[in-house]
Amino acid sequence: MRHRAHRFHRPATPRRATSRRPSETTLFSGVYGLVLASALAAALDSPGEADDPGSDALWVLLTALASAAAHGYAHVVAHRLSADGGGARAGLRAMLAEWPVVVAAVPTVALLLTAVPSWWTETRAVNTALVLNTLLLAVWGAWTARGAGRGWTASLRAGITDMLIGLVIIVANALIK
Template sequence: MHHRAHRFRRPNTPRPAATRRTPETTLFSGVYGLILASALAAALDSPGEADEPGSDALWVLLTALASAAAHGYAHVVAHRLSADGSGVRVGLRAMLAEWPVVVAAVPTVVLLLTAMPSWWTETQAVNTALLLNTLLLAGWGAWTARSAGRGWTASLRAGIADMLIGLVIIAANALIK
């Protein structure tokens, strides 16, 4: 009966901690990865330059890996400063916990790779990746708000707010190019 109790709670009341499914770091890293992949793809696709979607896909992937490692390492440094005295294993776990940064970059990498066999241009792949990532940001924002126990209205507002980040990247890409 406890698993059904959340269906009958008042709107906008948070779920009990036991029913929350998504750790905060996973959510943060996923959003960060989507924004990072979008910004990189937009920056790497320069007008007037030869299309190099394979090289650009590799850069997006390597940058996501480096960012995940750097963010995890920053957690290690922060723990050291708090006199935690954690060992190497804890540090490696902190870095591996940033896997959502890399996973969030995968759709962009895949779309860039589809431009390699000339199925479409790199610019089309980048534009599609920017649109997809913007939609993923909206869905991610709404989903995380729902996971935190927010009502549908608040969740949709959160999704729209996250989507605005993607729209800013799209607008910046259009203005710069």
Template sequence: MTECAGHGPADAAAPRGMLRRRPEGWLFKGIYGLVLASALVAALDVPGGEANPGQDALWVLLTALTSGAAHGYAHVIAQRASGGGRAGPGRVRAVIAEWPLAAAVLPTVAMLLAAAAGWWAEDTAADTALVLNTVLLFALGASAARTAGLGRLSSCRAGLLDMLIGLVIIAADALIE
């Protein structure tokens, strides 16, 4: 069986239950979800276009749920193709295990829904979501490095590298607008 981040043989030895699993999987999926949310909010925030933050929030959430389901199901297909046995309840578990990806987009969705409620402009919500997601990328990157046993300085460097992804998305959004 081939190993993939958070889905290798080490996970088989972990206690059952989504919250008791080794944290590498949810850190990986959380970072992926934050990058996805940032890219989506940047793409959906079209300057000069009619603002529809409620619809944008729905798109961000549906895209995250679909991406998580596709990622989980891809693991099922890969396991089946490698001769890992028949698929059973593990199929559903593999898809459900992608919950951190969907959970990571919830702050972005909440900000867009706040804009839909008229609490602030969609542009402000999108910009705030991009900044928050970038800060969260740093935090998850540093946390993942600490979990891996790296020191504080190395963990900060890892967090900064993850944060760089968010900064690239912010720069691309500014250049495209």
């Protein structure tokens, strides 16, 4: 009799997307928002200038909003000639779909705002935001790799690779200042 075990063996496949897993757009925009907020916070905290963390927090937030709107509008412009058109309503939806850019900037904005009442210096708030955002990039990279069905080693490698983006900003901040 022939061995039939092969009928019950399922090849390893990546896990299917669930409703709990963020979309590719959400992930893209979230990473973009973290990197944008980190770069802005680092650039706005200039040595020798008076601390103004409230103004810097506002700039980070407004830039995240403007970037989200611009990115959404770029999708509108890119699809303007396509057959699906969509009109103004589709354009507004495309811009609103970029909300993760703004949400990803919120931790940086919040940390800058904690420096307003002099709980700590703006520089410490910025440095903390840079470290936090770098760790968030690492966790997000590893988490998405695991969600895509990769093993722990590959997922950790992905997280470390994503973390390098934040480390580049930290090193650039240290070298420039």
